[in-house]
Amino acid sequence: MKILATIKKEALLLIRDPGGLALIFLMPLGLVVVMALIQDAPFKDYQETKLEVVFVDYDQDSLGNKIQNAFLQSPNIQFVHYSDSNKARSVVRSGRYKAAIIIPAGASESLRKKNKQLIARIFSNLGYPGASADSTVLPATNIQVLFDPAIKVNYKQALTSAVEKVIANVQSEWIVDQLQNQLSGNTSPKGKMKVDFTKVLHVQQQYASKNINENLVLNSVQHNVPAWTMFAMFFILFPLAGNFIKEREEGSMLRLRLISGSQFPVISGKFLFYFGICLLQFVLMTVVGIFIMPMIGLQQLVLGNNLGGIFLTACSVAMAATGYGLLIAVFFRTPQQALSFGSISVVILAALGGVWVPVYVMPEILQGTSRFSPLNWGLESFNNLFLRDASTLAILPDVFKLISFAIVTLTFSIFIHKSRTIS
């Protein structure tokens, strides 16, 4: 009953604290939405962004057409046609476009000549009558791919290899074509044969997840909703520590000390209340992820199938966040100390934990330290559940770390509070 009374008291105090309410519910709401919107583009950079590439075709022959047709099927690359390479260079330099492909005049012809020479050599080598190997060294033809210096390296590599791949395909097609022409011209009465260039061996891309939505990847919503929700849950220390220290300063904590046996209900009541608030934050942010995000042009949050695992992780994060808030509340003597240290420490833990940017983007040394952040344990667990459809067993190590963190912080909180209650 004492615990229930404390929970009710905490609820009344919070309801009458508009600043605290805003911090608990509006701040995370704002953070989740704003961060998801801001990070939508960078996340798409990796996965979905369309890259506009300037295309200058001085060749006006088959090679240019083949390259254009090949990229026409690409969902990520769109050609913007320019007729002047200097202009193309200028728009790329200015950053308006990220890259340009310039096909020089005579590129197709040059490729044909090269192929012809190659085939003549083969025939000559095989001893075909009338075939003579041409040993003239043909001048190299450069297809230029220009890049904006600010382009990401992975784009640069992807575009270069795509162009090289198209050229290689065109060259092989033409070799076969010319070979056929040569052979049919010499021997076959049936004329030219249609060669099937469809691939036998395919490279099939697939995500290793078992999710119902198997094409689901880490996008802005999938990252930001759990990440910033956890950040907000850890920011519970603001109202928790703020109220706790205020009670100490105003004297109500002294009265509670003067009431026999009130310390356990006071601490546990506070813990349970803020634990509940953390869970409420999680539910609210999840609802925002599922229903509000699609309304503002973002993807919908996909939870996966393991709702039990999600609840377990949310409870563990809530316990860890509340334990940490209580520790800060009992350890520091003034609100200024508690809130300054508390907020900075949560920001650091969040940054290390991969809340701001995913851990895999961080330098190796930070990736190592991120393992010590409770926010990282929570985020890993949520990612495993949302994206990889992990079983409860699979998330237990992270859950265990979070609960251990909660137990340690709670134990220290009780110990410090008790040592200050009786001196």
Added chain:
Amino acid sequence: MSDAIVRIQSITKLYKGSVQPAIADLRLEIPAGSVFGLLGPNGAGKSTLIMMLCGLMMPDEGSIRVLGMDAMKEGGAIRKRIGVAPQELALFPTLTAYENLFYFGKMYGLKTDIIKKQIAVYLEVFGLSDKARKRVHTFSGGMKRQLNLIAALLHDPTLLILDEPTAGVDVQSRNILLDFLMTLKAKNTTIIYSSHFLEEAEKICTQMAILDEGKLITQGIPSNLIGDHGDCTTLESLFLKLTGKHIRD
């Protein structure tokens, strides 16, 4: 004295980093049913002594028995039977008077119906019934003090400890408070009354002790103490004679 409700034997308390003890070899007995004035200038050790009586602070030396229990070992049991109105206004300002008292009643472990009854009785006594649903931060200093006292009375304590109960209180509120204490005195409740208002103490205390710099300067019945010092006609003149006129921190 066999009927002492508090028995303090040679206690000393030295705070960390402090050279002078807050309490130095203090011996004191407080009779049951008395209104015992605990007087002294700032830094005399009154608040430290109160904390030790409640079992929230341990003396470095000596022993304290309150209601027959060892304050060093049985602080919890002692706190169940005493009521303390601390010098600080130990209330939640954004809660109403009723919510504050109800919460403290719950923390005392009282049943809901008893808490409601006690709240109604005491708010009526102090003329605060119509303010029950008002938030405490809207109360005057006097009303807050009264509420502070009610919170210490909800569980009908055997021993009531009041630390500066009339600080910052207007004449009317003080009058109500003192009248109420007189009714408690009539019911034989033991009251330890710490105050700077000597006239007030002289009026209601049946026994008193004057402390200074952690030491007991004198102890006895107020009129006897004044009479023992022929040149003193009031408690204030006695107080100044015994503790000096220099200003304390």
